[in-house]
Amino acid sequence: MAVDxxxxDGIAVITLDNPPVNGLGHSTRLGIVEGIExxxxxxxxxAVVITGAGRAFSGGADITEFNxxxxxxxxTLHTVIKAVEGSAKPVVAAIHSVAMGGGLELALGAHFRVAAPGAQIALPEVKLGILPGAGGTQRLPRAVGLETALNMIVSGAPVLSEKxxxxxxxxxxAEGDLLDDAVAFAKQVGxxxxPHPKVRDSTIKHPNAEGFIQFARNSVATIAKDFPAPHKCIDAIEAGVKNGFERGLAFERECFxxxxxxxxxxxxxxxxxxxxxxGKIADxxxxxxxxxxxxxxxxxAGMMGGGIAMNFVNAGLPVTLLETKQDALERGVATIRKNFEAQVxxxxxxxxxxxxxxxxxxxxLAYDDLAEADLIIEAVFxxxxxxxxxxxxxxxxxxxxAILASNTSTLDLNAIAAFTKRPEDVVGMHFFSPANVMKLxxxxxxxxxxxxxxxxxMQVAKKIKKTAVVSGVCDGFIGNRMIEQYVRQALFMLDEGALPAQIDRAIEKFGFAMGPFRMSDLAGNDIGWAIRKRRYQEQPELHYxxxxxxxxxxxxxxxxxxGGWYDYKAGERNALPSKLVDDMIVAHSKELGVERRKISDDEIVERLVFSLVNEGAKILDEGIASKxxxxxxxxxxxxGFPLYRGGPMLYADTVGLYNVERAMRKYAARPNGDAWAPARRVTExxxxxxGFTS
Known part of the structure; x- marks a missing residue:
């Protein structure tokens, strides 16, 4: 049963029991209504007390029922809240640990609320591109005030119950046992x-509601310009302020x-x-x-190794950091301390x-000091x-x-494993720079x-707060294999008529954090050069x-x-267009006999993003990625792919694979078109x- x-002692106790966070699935919702009846x-x-078993009051919607x-x-949750709110006997919500989303909306529908210290209170729907859909935008401002509610709803961030x-x-x-306190309180109010108090009957009080809402709207326009949900959250809250609860609730539903x-x-x-x-691996x-x-x-103990070590000490795990030379070791430790002090x-x-x-x-400096390590990660050249x-x-x-892990970004992990007598203990752990910051x-x-x-x-990844994705073995794995084709197209477009600043500007306008040439200058152009030199030996037929x-x-x-694709002033990171490089590009086109043409921003975005899509489809075809x-x-x-576009494969689905395939065939018929034969999965x-994500 999802509800007990x-x-x-004369108080009905309805306990949500749908692990792990008492999601409000259909059986849970039904159980609450039946319990009230x-x-x-x-x-x-x-009187009635509603509480949650285990480690949450309720985390909101049951994600297993989505779609x-x-x-x-x-x-529905609206029906449940109506039943709770309309109960002739007072309903007390006993909140502990987590009350988020629909869970908080359910609690707001109760006549009274008793909370344990340390409970996380939130309406995080904005993080899914929606807004609270069961009265959250209307009841929370009436319960905690306009400013606090608006900040909570627009950010989706949790607030501790004490605050x-x-x-x-x-x-x-609650000062002692939450359920004991809630039952005692329920006996009093019972x-x-x-009539029992209802949050909906309260008014939203603020000395200058109109001015504050406009201030919030201006702030959101700056920080969330690509996401419509925060704006709609403000609209729904404003509707409740101006037009009252019922009309505000109806407008909230429209927005949702x-x-x-x-x-x-x-x-x-x-x-x-x-x-x-x-995190789920089929076998x-x-x-x-x-x-x-x-x-x-x-x-x-270089930049990568030091960053990796920081992840583990941040998680409370002791780390032995090995270098071959004393000066490199001291430099690495000093950098780690400097990074921590920057956080101070x-x-x-x-x-x-x-x-x-x-x-x-x-x-x-001694390998023997690694003898007791349970996990050893190499981060060498x-x-x-x-x-x-x-x-x-x-x-x-x-x-x-002991698990032996390589931080290699492109090399053959099977060959690395073969250097040991225990290949079953060898795995790749490819961190991204800076390793103490990047989630992947x-x-x-x-x-x-x-x-x-x-x-x-995979469990360790969670402990150090990383998003772990499993890849099979191929050159570059998932990310770097795809980015090579993306950069390859960017370079072809330089030959054909574009310049670095235009390409970077177009893809950054699309939403990328950084264009390919600024990215390459940051990482070091010699890294790509080394990979290309290897390609020229191993795949001489490949056109670059x-x-x-x-x-x-x-x-x-x-x-x-x-200096790279751009010029840089000493001590600064601002990328300044370089006349020397632009002239070099134009001269190179002339040597190739290519008549430079105007390339539109739309073409730049299509070629860069669809090159990722096509290589991603090949990776799926080969089983390198499972989904x-x-x-x-x-x-x-x-x-740095824009979050509001969902990643290259979802973006391709949004455009429609029929249109994606047509674009690929169009580019395949042009100069430098050898990379554009659509992958089997794209065609099928x-x-x-x-779509890929259907």
């Missing part, structure tokens, strides 16, 4: 005559139904479910035993916390010979059962990687523009050398009228 009903018909019951008929089957203790949201803060249909909401919901789906059940990870070793200056960490974390870090030396040494010193972790599954190793690493090689031959590796949403999570969390899905 019991009578305690049962209490109404029992003369021995004077199913049960989500809208009666009784709301002085508002009308809570009638009492003995009182007269409109927002659900927007591409932005579709994208945010896709990302929400995609993040959860990424590795959730019951798979995991290995204990109590100590971590990191090899390499921003108010994100205390000095005491910094010292606690630094105490977890053990610098060393991206060259197979270097990786071989490191893994042969790790294999000698690591204890049996590509977990690379080798041919012989054991299932318990994979399950353990040579303009990027010219740039590197001129020593322009990007920000670190003061389209995994590819989207890689690009949303690691490559387009012919069936389906």
């Amino acid at each position: 009903y019991a009578v305690r 049962r209490a109404r018909g029992d003369a021995s019951v004077s 199913t008929p049960k989500a809208t089957q009666e009784p 709301l203790a002085g508002t009308a949201l809570f009638d009492r803060m 003995a009182q005559d007269g 139904l409109a927002l659900v249909q927007t591409p932005e909401s579709r994208a945010l919901r896709h990302a929400f479910f995609g993040e959860r789906a990424a 590795v059940p959730s019951s798979t035993p995991v290995r204990t990870i109590a100590r971590v070793g990191v090899i390499g 200056k921003k108010g994100k960490l205390t000095t005491e916390k910094v010292e606690e974390r630094m105490a977890l870090l053990k610098p060393t 991206e060259e197979l010979g270097v990786k071989e030396q490191v893994f042969r040494k790790i294999d000698e010193v690591a204890k049996p059962g 972790l590509e977990v690379v599954r080798g041919e012989k990687t054991a299932k318990d190793v994979l399950a353990t690493v 523009s040579r303009i990027a090689d010219r740039l590197c031959e001129a020593g322009r590796f990007g920000q670190k050398t003061g 389209a949403s995994d590819i989207d999570m890689v690009y949303l969390t690691g490559y 899905l387009a012919s069936q009228g389906k």
Whole structure:
């Protein structure tokens, strides 16, 4: 049963019991209404308490019912709240741990609320591109005041119950056992005559409501210009202020139904479910035993290795940090301390916390000091010979059962695993720079990687707050394999008539955090150069523009050398268009015999994004990624793809694969068209009228 009903000392106790967070699925909603009816018909019951079992009052909607008929089957949440609010016997919500979304809206429908300290209170629907759809925009401002409610609804951020203790949201803060306090309080209010208070009957008080709403509207226009939901939240709240509860509630419903249909909401919901789906691996059940990870070793104290180490000490795990030279080790440790101290200056960490974390870090020059580590991650130079030396040494010193991980971004993990006598213990853990900031972790599954190793690493990823996506073994895995085709198209367009600033500007206007040339200058143009040199040897038939090689031959590796595709002033990161580079590009086109043409921003965006889509489809065809949403999570969390577009694969579905395939065939017929043969999955899905994420 999703709801438990019991009578305690003359008080009906309705307990939501739908793990993990007591989602308000159909059976739960039905159980609440039946419980209210049962209490109404029992003369021995004077009041009702609604609470939640386990670790939540209620986290809101049951996500397992999204996009199913049960989500809208009666009784809907509106019907449930109406039953609670209309109960002749007073209803007390006993709130603990989590009251979010529909869970908070349910509590707002009760006549009284008792809260435990430390409960997280939120209406987070805006994060899914929608707004609270069961009266949240109307009742919360009446309970906590206009400013507090608007800030909570527009941000979706949780607020601790103690901070709301002085508002009308809570009638009492529990001092002892929550349920004991709630039952005692219910007995008091159950003995009182007269109508029971309803939040809906309160007025929204503010000395200058119109002025504050306009201020909020101006702020949202700046920080959420690409997302319609925050604007609609303000509209719905304003409707309640100006027109009263009933008309405000009707307008809220209109806004909710409109927002659900927007591409932005579709994208945010896709990302929400995609993040959860990424952790599920078809042949590795959730019951798979995991290995204990109590100590971590990191090899390499450079920017990447230091960032990786920070993740683990942040999570309270001791880290042994290995370098081969004392000066490099000292420099790496100093950088880690500097990064922590920067967080102190921003108010994100205390000095005491910094010292606690630094105490977890053990610098060393000796491989033998890794002997007790349960997980060892190498973060050394991206060259197979270097990786071989490191893994042969790790294999000698690591204890049996230790997981050996490589941070390689492109190299063959199976070859790396073969350098050891225990390939089943080897896995890829590809962090993204800066590793202590970026959310993405590509977990690379080798041919012989054991299932318990994979399950353990996915669990570790959660502990260090990363979004982990599993990839099979191929050159570049998911993210870098796709980005190579994206950059390849950008370079072709330089040959054909565009310049770096135009290409970057067009894709950044589309929503990317950074265009391909600013990105390359930041990462270092020599990295791409090394990959291309390898391609020329291994795949001589592959067609590349040579303009990027010219740039590197001129020593322009990007920000670190003061010049790349752009010029940079000393100590600054602003990308300044370079006449020298623009002239180099024009001259290169002339050498190729190419008559430069005007390339539209629309073409730039299509070629860049659809190159990602086509390579992503090939990755799905080959089984490197198991689902389209995994590819989207890689690009949303690691490559700056605009969140409100949902990732390259969902964006292709939004455009329609019929149109995507037509564009690919158009570009295939042009110069530099050899990269544009549509992947098998693109052609098949387009012919069936389906999408990658259908």
